[in-house]
Amino acid sequence: MKQTLFFDLDDTLIHCNKYFYLTIDRFVADMLVWFGADRIDEEEVRAKHMELDIAGIHALGFQSDRFPQSFIETYRHYAELTGRRTSAREEDRLWRLGRSVYDHEAEPYPHMAETLDALARAGHELHLYTGGEPLIQHRKIARLGLERYFESRIYVRQHKNVDALEHILTAGGQDRDHTWMIGNSIRTDVVPALTAGIHAIHMKTDAEWIYNLIDIEIEPRGAFLTLRQLAEVPDAITGYVSGAQRSS
Structure with missing residues (x-):
């Protein structure tokens, strides 16, 4: 699906x-x-x-x-x-x-392109949601040619928080039962996603910035997964969706 x-x-x-x-x-x-x-x-x-x-x-x-x-x-x-x-x-x-x-040059994480290619081939709709200044972030995006995956579905916000994500989801009319946020930050990715009632994948890093680390006090409405490699994302989503379909 x-x-x-x-x-x-x-x-x-x-x-x-x-x-x-x-x-x-x-x-x-x-x-x-x-x-x-x-x-x-x-x-x-x-x-x-x-x-x-x-x-x-x-x-x-x-x-x-x-x-x-x-x-x-x-x-x-x-x-x-x-x-x-x-x-x-x-x-x-x-x-x-x-x-x-x-x-600095934009340096991709391992398996970035292969992961996005696999998800696009599977028919999923890919969006990019990032915090920062538009000029700086779009320069990184252009250096790696990420528009080929996300096209116009790119959102750059100076304040990346619960309100910002909620506005994007509402404006886009997203079906929250089938929408995911994939990111490394508990503060700006995971907690806003869980608050909005969508699925969340926390991409855990070895040396996380202390700003990103906050307690999670929200009961997930759907999936809440923790992964370490981008290459794990396609199978993790497929596995969850398949399990949800079997149990429905």
Whole structure:
């Protein structure tokens, strides 16, 4: 039976977090040089940056300037804490460092193309639903030629949450008994899907961003599966649908 499948983009179909982690490592290294490793603690710097970055997401959503701004806010926090003067040159370096994370080539997860090909051949309708700024996200999509799978069914939202998904599902008139959300984030993929009453597949990653990790307090109305490889998705959906048909 034909299903409607919504795929997340970052850290579901393509790599994303690993570039942010590498950039944060460079930021922390600069901070230790400027302020002195004997005056500031590396793990405390990381924790303060995470706190400020997540606060920015709650306020601004997935706006691209949020990330470099979180570097500058952390830098200014430690300048005030230690009494060290800020430097326009250093702040400019941090801004450019934060922005550089968006310049990486789009790198697909293993079996991305084979998985999407298999689902399309099976007759499923594929949608792409991602958080971020349209210019940046569409650039990634174009680099990998993902339009061939999703065509006009691509949704980019600065705030990716329960309301955003509900609006997309309602506007599209989706049959929720046959609609799935596939993504790595408990916060922005799984919980909104379960709240909307559609099926959810959590694509588990080894190093998940702490922002994505929240408790699930919603009873699934349909399927709620956890997988580790994209290649597992077609069989998982087929297996669930076949079981549901046999039991009906």
